[in-house]
Amino acid sequence: MPAPSPPRPAGTDGTAAGRIVLLTASHRVAPGLLSWPAWQALRAADRVLCADPGHPQLPYLREAGVKVAHESPDAHALVEACAGGRTVVVIPSGEGDRRLTDGLARLAGSGRVDMPDLELLPGSYDLPGARLLDLVQVMDRVRRECPWTSRQTHEGLVKYATEEAYELVEAIEDGDRDALREELGDVLLQVVFHARIAEEDGDEPFSIDDVAGGLVEKLIHRHPHVFGDADAQTPEDVSAHWQRTKAVEKQRESVTDGIPLGQPGLALAAKLAGRVRTGALAVELPRGEGIGYELLELAARAEAAGVDPETALRAAARAYRDAIRAAEGLGSGGERTI
Known part of the structure; x- marks a missing residue:
C-alpha cells in the first residue's frame, strides 16, 4: 500500500488546504477495472464528484459502496470543498474536464490562493493495441456517413491495396521511420476497410474480429514451438514446419498451390523455386531461348542463396536512378511517391 500523502501546511486561516484527486480512466478498458490506488482513493475520499450522471464507472462505484455526488464545481468551489484538509476525488467526463483543469491552473498561478495538493491519478491504462478499437469505431462511422467511403467495394479498393503495399516497401528501403509508420497505417486501413465492407455481405458476412x-x-x-511442445532450433526448422502445416490445413495437391500468379515475375519465380527446394523435389529449371529463361535462372539462384531477387533488383535500380540523376546534375533520391 502506498504511503499516505503528508499533511499540507495550514493556510492563512489555520486550516489545511486538503487534496484534489483527478481520477482518469481509459474509455477503451471495461468500466470498473480500476487500479488498486484508484479504489483506495475513492474509498478514502471525503467527497467524490462526477458531473456526468451517465458515466460508465458509476454503477460499479455504487456497487462498491462509493457515494458519488453529481456536481460540476468550478475551480474556486473545488478548492473550498477541500478546506480543512479534506480530500475530494473528481471523475472527469469523457477525455477530461478542460474548464476545471484550466481554472485550477489559473488559481495556482495567481499566488493568491492556498492551493490543495493536486494529483492526477490514472485509474486504468490502455492495453497494447487499444487504439485499434478507436480505428474500428472511426471506420464504422466513416463507412456510414461519408459519401465516397460508403460506396466502395472490395473490387474497387484493390488498386489501393497494391499501391499502399508498394509505398510501404519504399519506406522500408528508404529507411524513413516517419514514412514507415504512416505507410503501415495506410496498409492497416485497407484491412479494416475491407473487413468493414465484408460485414454488409448478405450471404457470408464477417467482421474485423x-x-x-x-x-x-x-x-x-x-x-507449436512457441505455444506447444514442438521443438524448432533454427529458422529453417520453423519454415519447414510452417510449410507442412499449411499443406495439411489447405489440403494442397501441389507445392505450387496458393502461390499468387499475379505477383511480380521475379518474386513469382523465386517463390516457385523456394517451394521446389523446401519440398525436396527433383525438378530442373526449364530451358529455353530468351531473357525470360535467363531471369528465371537468376531468380532461382538468388532464392537458393537466401537473396530476394525483387529486393536486389530494386536496390540495383535505385543505384541506377541515382546515377541518372547525377548525370543530370541533380542530387540522389528525389521526392517519395505520395
Missing part, C-alpha cells in the same frame, strides 16, 4: 480471430488461431497453430 473474425479476421483477427482467424489470424490468432493461425499463428498459434503454426507456432
Whole structure:
C-alpha cells in the first residue's frame, strides 16, 4: 500500500488546504477495472464528484459502496470543498474536464490562493493495441456517413491495396521511420476497410474480429514451438514446419498451390523455386531461348542463396536512378511517391 500523502501546511486561516484527486480512466478498458490506488482513493475520499450522471464507472462505484455526488464545481468551489484538509476525488467526463483543469491552473498561478495538493491519478491504462478499437469505431462511422467511403467495394479498393503495399516497401528501403509508420497505417486501413465492407455481405458476412480471430488461431497453430511442445532450433526448422502445416490445413495437391500468379515475375519465380527446394523435389529449371529463361535462372539462384531477387533488383535500380540523376546534375533520391 502506498504511503499516505503528508499533511499540507495550514493556510492563512489555520486550516489545511486538503487534496484534489483527478481520477482518469481509459474509455477503451471495461468500466470498473480500476487500479488498486484508484479504489483506495475513492474509498478514502471525503467527497467524490462526477458531473456526468451517465458515466460508465458509476454503477460499479455504487456497487462498491462509493457515494458519488453529481456536481460540476468550478475551480474556486473545488478548492473550498477541500478546506480543512479534506480530500475530494473528481471523475472527469469523457477525455477530461478542460474548464476545471484550466481554472485550477489559473488559481495556482495567481499566488493568491492556498492551493490543495493536486494529483492526477490514472485509474486504468490502455492495453497494447487499444487504439485499434478507436480505428474500428472511426471506420464504422466513416463507412456510414461519408459519401465516397460508403460506396466502395472490395473490387474497387484493390488498386489501393497494391499501391499502399508498394509505398510501404519504399519506406522500408528508404529507411524513413516517419514514412514507415504512416505507410503501415495506410496498409492497416485497407484491412479494416475491407473487413468493414465484408460485414454488409448478405450471404457470408464477417467482421474485423473474425479476421483477427482467424489470424490468432493461425499463428498459434503454426507456432507449436512457441505455444506447444514442438521443438524448432533454427529458422529453417520453423519454415519447414510452417510449410507442412499449411499443406495439411489447405489440403494442397501441389507445392505450387496458393502461390499468387499475379505477383511480380521475379518474386513469382523465386517463390516457385523456394517451394521446389523446401519440398525436396527433383525438378530442373526449364530451358529455353530468351531473357525470360535467363531471369528465371537468376531468380532461382538468388532464392537458393537466401537473396530476394525483387529486393536486389530494386536496390540495383535505385543505384541506377541515382546515377541518372547525377548525370543530370541533380542530387540522389528525389521526392517519395505520395
